[in-house]
Amino acid sequence: MTDRAEVTKTWKLFINGAYPRSESGRVLPVHDVNDRSGGRAIAYAAHASRKDLRDAVEAARAAQDRWAASSGMLRGQILYRLAEILHGRRAELVEAVRLGGTLGRGKARLEVDLSLDRIVSFAGWCDKLESVVGGRNPVAGPYHCLSQVEAVGVVAVFAPQEHPLLGFLSLVLPALACGCTVVAIASPTEPVPALIVSEAAPSSDIPPGVLNLLTGTTEELAPVVAAHRDIDAVVAAVPPEVAKTLQLGVAENMKRVRLIDPNAAFMDEGAWTDPRAFGSVIEVKTTWHPVGL
Amino acid sequence: MTLSKPPWDYAPAPESMKVDIAPEHGLFIDGAFRVARSGRMFATINPATEEPLSEVAEADAADVNDAVVAARKALKGWRKLPALERAKYLYRIARRIQERARELAVLETMDNGKPIRETRDEDVPLAAAHFFHHAGWCDKLRYALPTSTGADPQPIGVCAQVIPWNFPLLMAAWKIAPALACGNTVVLKPAETTPLTALRLAEILQEVDLPRGVVNIVTGAGATGRDLVQHADVDKVAFTGSTDVGRAIATAVAGTSKRLTLELGGKSPNIIFADAPIDQAVEGIVSAIWVNQGQVCCAGSRLLVEECIVDEVIDKLRHRMQSLRVGNPLDKNTDVGAINSRAQLERIEGFIRAGVSEGASHHEVSGATLPSRGFWCRPCFFTGVQPSHTIAREEIFGPVLAVMTFRTPEEAVVRANNTMYGLSAGIWTSSGSKAYEIARQIKAGVIWCNTFNQFDAAAPFGGYRESGFGREGGRAGLAAYLA
Numbered sequence: 001m002t003d004r005a006e007v008t009k010t011w012k013l014f015i016n017g018a019y020p021r022s023e024s025g026r027v028l029p030v031h032d033v034n035d036r037s038g039g040r041a042i043a044y045a046a047h048a049s050r051k052d053l054r055d056a057v058e059a060a061r062a063a064q065d066r067w068a069a070s071s072g073m074l075r076g077q078i079l080y081r082l083a084e085i086l087h088g089r090r091a092e093l094v095e096a097v098r099l100g101g102t103l104g105r106g107k108a109r110l111e112v113d114l115s116l117d118r119i120v121s122f123a124g125w126c127d128k129l130e131s132v133v134g135g136r137n138p139v140a141g142p143y144h145c146l147s148q149v150e151a152v153g154v155v156a157v158f159a160p161q162e163h164p165l166l167g168f169l170s171l172v173l174p175a176l177a178c179g180c181t182v183v184a185i186a187s188p189t190e191p192v193p194a195l196i197v198s199e200a201a202p203s204s205d206i207p208p209g210v211l212n213l214l215t216g217t218t219e220e221l222a223p224v225v226a227a228h229r230d231i232d233a234v235v236a237a238v239p240p241e242v243a244k245t246l247q248l249g250v251a252e253n254m255k256r257v258r259l260i261d262p263n264a265a266f267m268d269e270g271a272w273t274d275p276r277a278f279g280s281v282i283e284v285k286t287t288w289h290p291v292g293l
Numbered sequence: 294m295t296l297s298k299p300p301w302d303y304a305p306a307p308e309s310m311k312v313d314i315a316p317e318h319g320l321f322i323d324g325a326f327r328v329a330r331s332g333r334m335f336a337t338i339n340p341a342t343e344e345p346l347s348e349v350a351e352a353d354a355a356d357v358n359d360a361v362v363a364a365r366k367a368l369k370g371w372r373k374l375p376a377l378e379r380a381k382y383l384y385r386i387a388r389r390i391q392e393r394a395r396e397l398a399v400l401e402t403m404d405n406g407k408p409i410r411e412t413r414d415e416d417v418p419l420a421a422a423h424f425f426h427h428a429g430w431c432d433k434l435r436y437a438l439p440t441s442t443g444a445d446p447q448p449i450g451v452c453a454q455v456i457p458w459n460f461p462l463l464m465a466a467w468k469i470a471p472a473l474a475c476g477n478t479v480v481l482k483p484a485e486t487t488p489l490t491a492l493r494l495a496e497i498l499q500e501v502d503l504p505r506g507v508v509n510i511v512t513g514a515g516a517t518g519r520d521l522v523q524h525a526d527v528d529k530v531a532f533t534g535s536t537d538v539g540r541a542i543a544t545a546v547a548g549t550s551k552r553l554t555l556e557l558g559g560k561s562p563n564i565i566f567a568d569a570p571i572d573q574a575v576e577g578i579v580s581a582i583w584v585n586q587g588q589v590c591c592a593g594s595r596l597l598v599e600e601c602i603v604d605e606v607i608d609k610l611r612h613r614m615q616s617l618r619v620g621n622p623l624d625k626n627t628d629v630g631a632i633n634s635r636a637q638l639e640r641i642e643g644f645i646r647a648g649v650s651e652g653a654s655h656h657e658v659s660g661a662t663l664p665s666r667g668f669w670c671r672p673c674f675f676t677g678v679q680p681s682h683t684i685a686r687e688e689i690f691g692p693v694l695a696v697m698t699f700r701t702p703e704e705a706v707v708r709a710n711n712t713m714y715g716l717s718a719g720i721w722t723s724s725g726s727k728a729y730e731i732a733r734q735i736k737a738g739v740i741w742c743n744t745f746n747q748f749d750a751a752a753p754f755g756g757y758r759e760s761g762f763g764r765e766g767g768r769a770g771l772a773a774y775l776a
Contacts, residue, residue, distance in 0.1 A: 073749075
């Protein structure tokens, strides 16, 4: 095979169910993180601009009502399908994680297996979160007072630099499970595993606009996210200097910002799948209705 | 309002899929099918034709013991399996039920007699959804039933589960899915008239490589069920069926440490207020009493209508009843299929005779020609029913509705609660506050407001009072399978 030229590709963005290049035409080389010489790139990915981000938010907003209105059972089936589809691309994922450079082959395999498990776990949350978090409030008056859980809306996710698959999914899955739509920014240094997920999304029946994925630089996109008035919440595993930029976005439109330690133990099973994972991506809606003849 | 038949008729629309049914079915014990130790078999028939479908092994006490031993042996490994691994098996089962849905629907209709429209659109999809939903609970039990230590709640152990013939596959799913999700192992006994879909489910369990012994299925009649619930090494008994058998099981379990949940009979009220959307309410009455030939534990078998609208409701109901198509359950246009067995048909006919002899007025579908073979009962309702009448008090488990009236909401509540049962109730009104207030006052485990017979894996189902105790479905249902 050595005398055969490989058919390589530049990874593209994932916006509204399609795969556009960046409107800016820019492309980012992806290097093995251990290769400090800035030598040969292992891959190329689109370099998203602020316009690409705005397009992605628009798509996410348009898709959100319908995604949230679909039954938890249906969202669960779709997320479980994502796990089924990605299981079929397991070897490719392991290789992509390994090539990124932060995890050896053994750890890369574990990263992928835990990622599949995490999807399966969140598939189960879709039609259960409300029964765990919501419920009837025992108010003193003659009222049927019900608190139900709703999706906050459009969520921007900054995936951590490391754990390019498991970290990405740990942040994205709670939002998708409860009915939010997502604009995710992949690991800036190891974007390929997340890009593979974006390629599996349509064949899992994730509707267009529900999951959008950008590749680019955190420094460039964070201020745009913070200033964007149509993003309802941000979940970000970013370095402290970027974190402050995002926190300033709270003042813009009271977007909910949840910061996650970029060096957190993403491989810790259990810690990422409890109800706290939904902290910044759900709203509680309390409805009062009189009881009486 | 005209009651004449339309000038046209439906062409036959039989379900085309043929299902292979083996001439003999064994017991499913420790992951394999095998004959009964005694070698005894019994026949299961198609109640719409009275033709035999297959011979099924009859388990005796020794076979039941084999199944319990297998479940006990499997328990150690199953409960220790990481929760998400258990989940994956349940997800696989759900998927295989979805993939074999049409086959299961046809088989269910042949063995039970209920219309293909129901098995195809309700029984089988709900069964798959039940496994899918409970798969997701496996790794979330600590949030469903938090413990003081924060650790996962533990399974109870070996569960003996006895299910009825009215929703054979769905009841198997309702029993097996939560038990497995919580880490229990199971010995299930399907009803003797409808064992085939449970045994087909056993095939699916083999296909998905469920560890052997985690689910065992023993077929037989009442004696087999008795042997199962009385087995000394069973930790939990779950039963769905009649209140009489429920009492017998409660008696048998008394004096042991076995945990017990019972989903029993009902005589559920369906209350129509004058401010209700009448056409929708009439559709609700139809679904409440004539779905599955009325062989539903939560059937709305007592219709309580506000007096000032009773004539309008009865007229519309009579018209709607006349449009029901009774006949071949495998025909996709059939609304009402066959009664499950000759014994059940005779029981229903006894109640209809009692209704007439005690003075109520009998109204039934007229004109329809019923097939010459099989067990058929025309949908019907009674007016002029007194609360003391047999048909107003006892569970008929057939397509027989007792209509009564009330004048005030208070009277409606008193009449609705005037029963030893408490499984479900329907409330039809356009006033939300009234619906909630009536719901508050009614002693029943499931209340449907402006709808009826809604089921969902996420929604707990079960009864008050002599309709049994314990819930199935949703978060509350998990409590029945956790220590």
